Amino acid sequence: MEMKVNEQTVLRPFYTTDAEAFYRLTMDSKAHLRAWLGWLDHIKDVSDTEKFIQSTHHDLKETGGYLKSFAIVHEGEVAGTISFNELDLTNRTGALGYWLGEKFQGKGIMQACCRCLLYYGFETIQLNRIEIKVAVNNTKSKNIPEKLGFTKEGRLREKEWLYTTFVDHDVYSLLKREWTQ
Template sequence: MFLHKIDEELSLRLFNVNDAKEFFNLTIQAKAYLKEWLGWLDYTNKEEDSLEFIKATLNGVIETGGFPKTTAIIYKGKIAGIIGFNELNKTHRIGVMGYWLGQEFQGKGIMARACQSYVEYGFTELGLNRIEIRVAEENRKSRAIPEKLGFTKEGTIRQAEWLYDHYVDHVIYGLLVDEWKNKK
């Protein structure tokens, strides 16, 4: 099982089917908060929905030849959120990263540390040349992560996503492996 310890309180690990209840509860607790920026929450209504998602993440390991695309963020033994590559393009060696945290876990530096670790994983283990993060333009907390990690703001895609009753623009951030190596 994939487990990456970041520090004494934080690690990333592969989801397993026994996580369905805890992950569902985290999602439901954060639903109102997350709905401002994530468009899939209306499809998570019962524990089985989280279980199906977890099974899909496990299939992603097969797709990548044994490397997880998505992992649970574990903070002090609890599932705090999720991080992963929503898209992986093997031909062009590009990964598009996504993430979210439960509201009670905000403001502790968890996501910045998890993203930094996932960027390293993408460049070293997956052999990516480019990592992108796409964030709703008004989502200041999520935008702070790539900005803190040295990603370049590359532009804005207008009306990139439908969120329940309106469109939101996405800001695209990119980091190349050579840039990442030079910053290390």
């Protein structure tokens, strides 16, 4: 399954052959991403990335065939990832998570990818509600739900442990009836 975001970008499943490139992207962006991603220090070598990619293939079994995690491929390079970190088919809700390598940021890639995944979530999976939870000081990431018409619902206090401190998250949501393609 591959989804065309625009002329330069596609969302597709991770392939085992992506492991080296995705690992390198993670390591090259580590200092930049570490402020917002608490799992980076657990990535020690390419085998950790291989395990992540293998786990994305198991998602299909638990979701009845819906892919949850996508590689963002921009101009032929793996640029990051976007996924439904939470997917509750019974209640028709999902929660998006995403990150881009540092050299790919500031080009509108993630906003376009989120728009594509909103379509997938609302039209293909038939979700009613999609959430984005983001650290309160992560202004770049918060811009995405705000630009896409999400409603800020509130704040989750001390939601995530980031290496040395707890951080609060703002919660944004978009309902299918509010979504404009």
